[in-house]
Amino acid sequence: MKDEISGLGISQAALGAWLEDHVGGFADLRAVEKFGAGQSNPTYRLEAGSGTYVLRSKPPGKLLKSAHLVERDFRVMAALAGTDVPVPEVFALAADEASPTGRAFFVMEHLEGRIFWDPVLPELEVGGRRAYYDEMARVLAALHSVDVEAAGLGDYGKPGNYFARQTERWAGQYRASVEVPSAEFERIAAWLAERMPEDDGQVALVHGDYRLDNMMFAPHGARVIGLLDWELSTLGHPLADLAYQCFQWRLPHGGHMRGLAGKDRAALGLPTEEEYVAAYVAARGAEGVGDWTFYLVFSGFRLAAILQGVAARAKAGNASDPKGAMYGQLVPLLEGMIVGMLD
Incomplete structure (x- = not known):
């Protein structure tokens, strides 16, 4: 196709026509630029006469079942409009069967703010860093306090033990991404099955990838303007969201990982893991975190499956970022770390 936008399979003229038909007030698409960061779904900045927008699409190629569901991305942000959870405004969704590109995408508001990639927050003065962690804990507590029925999300997940279902799901995703599963991964999966807690009845909207670089802060000050x-x-x-974020901070700080392992948090002006968890528990009015080791191991197991999937997509040539291949090299290191946590 003439003038096809890289990765989208549609010309700028055709995309502009669709946007003018489906996004209220949209006019005069002038430029489309792909954001370089991110591994899951390709994302583009749209410059138009009517303003700046963001388009987020499924990647090209064969996809794992239940992966890259940008439709869920769109639905949940639309449902959270007006709640205490900061999200960009969403404008239009093109489902797979109706998409001019042949795969689903949606268009949302472009936010002006800051994204931090390093949990040490080296861009900030030491004395100002803790406020950003307090804000992350506050937003997470606000998310988990959303009335899902009132938000129209009562059917957004399946009933029953979340951790049992998720362990089965991510084990399947991992096994679909490799020729032969590693012995370490299978050992972790067996440990989780044996240690599986009883369903305590807690149900909340969970983000699934709650981490520092998936939120945008205001241009000035410690305020999240978009999750x-x-x-x-x-x-x-x-607790799946909370443990997932805390597990990432247990990773090394260096190479391709941005964790906090080995860092002197006090000297850096950052809360300890215990202090961060306590801030979340207090903000949410929760009772505690129970079997914290289980939740951390589960989070690492899930992260290993996600990274293996990224590596598999890179090998197949349909990752959003071709650097995704390097994540396959991190999986054995991650699995070894998790095995060391088992008791």
């Missing part, structure tokens, strides 16, 4: 990347969201157990 992004919702395609892994569902109804589930709130």
